[in-house]
Amino acid sequence: MKTKRIALMAMCIALAMILSYVESQIPSPGIPGVKLGLANIVVIFALYKLGWKEAVGISLLRVLLVSLLFGHVASFFYSIAGAALSLAGMILLKRIDKLSCVAVSVLGGVLHNLGQILMAVVLMGRNVVYYLPVLILSGVAAGVAIGAVSALLVHRVDLQA
Amino acid sequence: MKRLFADKKLRNDLILIAALLLIAGVLYLALNLGRQEGGVAVVRVDGVEVERHSLSVNGTFPLNGGSNILVIEDGKAWLSDADCPDLLCVKQGKIHYTGQVITCLPNRLTVTVEGGESDGVDLVVG
Incomplete structure (x- = not known):
């Protein structure tokens, strides 16, 4: 049983990394931080199906590995700030259990962008807060899309682990 | 079999999304209302x-x-x-x-x- 869990987590990390790579090939609309967050599908899936500790592990390892493989130095700091804040928010919201998986994803998307802005404020000064409204908007939009896919997966996939 | 979306949760979801959009709108206004040509x-x-x-x-x-x-x-x-x-x-x-x-x-x-x-x-x- 334990081996199966380890294998599942490894598969989740691999899948999250591939999704990150696929996303890096999608042209950016020109505003830093605006993106879909495909890898979050895996994190939400893990959060609902494996547990919050597993989701944290998958998300942080994914950030580390993807930054090492495809990113530049700065991208690690932005990603880790976004991922940490987003994870904390999603875990809390799921625990409250009053909202669906789509809302968890929306909050995750918005908090991810908020975390990146906070890191940008630390690294580059206060001026970057002007991006915040656009990034909240894009976080909500991406969160709904990612949340819908995640909801389907969580609903349909039976792990029997 | 559980339903994909429970109605009550769906309503809460919409409230959260509306609240976030409202925050974005207010922030946008707050940041841009007093703006003028820069030097x-x-x-x-x-x-x-x-x-x-x-x-x-x-x-x-x-x-x-x-x-x-x-x-x-x-x-x-x-x-x-x-x-x-x-x-x-x-x-x-x-x-x-x-x-x-x-x-x-x-x-x-x-x-x-x-x-x-x-x-x-x-x-x-x-």
Whole structure:
């Protein structure tokens, strides 16, 4: 049983990394931080199906590995700030259990962008807060899309682990 | 069999989304309501000001040892080239209102439009 869990987590990390790579090939609309967050599908899936500790592990390892493989130095700091804040928010919201998986994803998307802005404020000064409204908007939009896919997966996939 | 969306949760979801959109709208207004034509383009690296250029003087300026090229023309500022692969800073276009900013994440560089004039002659104290 334990081996199966380890294998599942490894598969989740691999899948999250591939999704990150696929996303890096999608042209950016020109505003830093605006993106879909495909890898979050895996994190939400893990959060609902494996547990919050597993989701944290998958998300942080994914950030580390993807930054090492495809990113530049700065991208690690932005990603880790976004991922940490987003994870904390999603875990809390799921625990409250009053909202669906789509809302968890929306909050995750918005908090991810908020975390990146906070890191940008630390690294580059206060001026970057002007991006915040656009990034909240894009976080909500991406969160709904990612949340819908995640909801389907969580609903349909039976792990029997 | 559980339903995909329970009605009560769906309502709560919509409330959360509406609240977030409201926050974005209020923030946007708060940040942009008082905006006006700016006077200078201020260049910062790592949050520290390195140079400033008046928007009323046309010119082309290599920034940060040539990693980004700043162009000022007709009161507007933009980055025409950069050494990063994605060129996001170039795609961000032209800015001229106070508070508008162009960001280059890889070079940790920002260009911000601010009020007033450059060269410190905007205020003369007798």
